[in-house]
Amino acid sequence: MKILVLNCGSSSIKYALYDMDSKTVMTSGGAERVGLDGAFVKVKLANGKKKQIMHDIPEHTEGVKFIFSLLTDPEIGVIKNLKEIDAVGHRMVHGGEKFNKSVVLTDEVLKVFEECNDLAPLHNPANLKGVNAVTELMPGLPQVGVFDTAFHQTMPDYAYMYAIPYELYEKYGIRRYGFHGTSHRYVSKRVCDFLGVNPEEKKVITCHIGNGGSVAAVKYGKCMDTSMGLTPLEGVMMGTRSGDIDGGAVSFIQKKLNLDADGISNLLNKKSGVFGITGISSDMREIDAAAEAGDKKAVLALNMYNYRIKKYIGAYAAAMGGADIIVMTAxxxxxQASMRAEVCKDMEWMGIKIDKEKNEAIHGEEAIISTEDSKVTVVVIPTDEELMIATDTMNLL
Structure with a gap:
């Protein structure tokens, strides 16, 4: 069985074609600058090499159509006919309270999904464009939606509610939803498979730390809390997002800089975080290099970044009554071994002991990085959201 995974953003389309019999990626790539000048598609070939192809992509349907043509291209394609594709799995960002699991996309489901557009005005409409493009190009092909927010729907109400007038939740659905759910779900299960333990017996803290970052408390296989909220802005410090910030500080900044709602959102989402503190970059590799060269703001940013992750780990251990496993992913x-080391530093009180040599040797591979006598097992598990989407899609057919 062959499953195509699509992740359509506002100006991008990422894709991966899976052979589910062997659970391998046949090819993958992505279209960038959709609807903009200078659009192109990057393709990872079967031999592991990459190729960049310039191509005008005015909108998503054209982008999906071009990706389809690359899949069957005589030179770089991996299938002879599009009919070899059995289904398409889509990353869907915000399912609100409507979806707590992956679903086959029908007209009725898509109508409900559209009702969540206000909660993710940039992402949800783009996701829908990808679905519509596949429908137009390959009518009748089964499609499945896998929602970023679904895994977090097991959070109790006292964890997901904001302490604001209750009618705002009733009228507008303002509450904490969480994101990166597909990743948290994958690694929380995968780490238990890797360790040979039952997820329904373990308290796991999953740390999805990338340019965007979130931490989740997964108790006995179910999410009971996560750091992101109504939007992906809440939580740990990120590449360009502020993470947690006093609402009073937001209104103060808004008045001082004379910003409207879009202006303050842009500042907090795109100009803050690591980039905002350093003025250098949102790439942690560049910040690491700057800190080693003595840049004080880079050092400050790293300290802030690591400290906030550590705080969430401590908080979630308290919320779950302890922790058995901590996962580092994304x-x-x-x-970044230095981040893992700093986050786990001085956490012996909680039963965390890092093996320095193991930690420094691990880059993007599954491995235990805690010592043998550590009461909490700390593990690096590379995330694979695309495989999770492909698997859900296959299971629903």
Missing amino acids: GVGEN
């Missing part, structure tokens, strides 16, 4: 979590 770009920074999988590759």
Whole structure:
């Protein structure tokens, strides 16, 4: 069985074609600058090499159509006919309270999904464009939606509610939803498979730390809390997002800079975080290099970044009554040994002991990085959201 996974953003389309019999990626890539000048598609070929192809992509249907043509291209394609594709799985960002699991996309489901557009005005309409493009190009092909927010729907009300007038929740659905759910679900299960333990017996803290970051408390296989909220802005400090900030500070900044709602949102989402503190970059590799060269703001940013992750780990251990496993995943979590070391530093009181040599040797591979006598097992597990989407899609057919 062959499953195509699509992740349509406002100006991008990422894709991966899976052979589910062997659970392998046949090809993958992505279209960038959809609807803008200078659009192109990057393709990862079967031999592991990458190729960039310039191509005008005025909108998503054209982008999906071009990706389809690349899949069957005589030179770089991996299938002979599009009919070899059995289904398409879509990353869907915000399902609100409507979806707590992946679903086959029908007209009725898509209508309900559209009702969540206000909660993710940039992402949800783009996701829908990808679905509509596949429908137009390959009518009747089964499609499945896998929601970023679904895994977090098991949070109790006392964890997801904001302490604001209750009618705002009733009228507008203002509450904490959480994101990166597909990743948290994958790694929380995968780490238990890797360790040979039952997820229904373990308290797991999953740290998805990349340019965007979130932490989740997964108790006995179900999410009971996560750091992101109504939007992906809440929680830990991120590449360009502020993370947690006093609402009073937001209104103060808004008045001082004479910003409207869009202006303050842009400042907090795109000009803050690591980039905002350093003025250098949102890429942690560049911040690491700057800190080593003595840049004081880079050092401050790293200290803030690591401290906030550590705070969430401590908080979630308290919320779950302890922790058995801590997972580090995503770009920074999988590759930045210094972050992992600093986050786990001075956490022996909680039963965390890091093996320094193991930690420094691990980059993007599954491995235990805690010592043998550590009461909490700390593990690096590379995330694979695309495989999770492909698996859900296959299971629903």
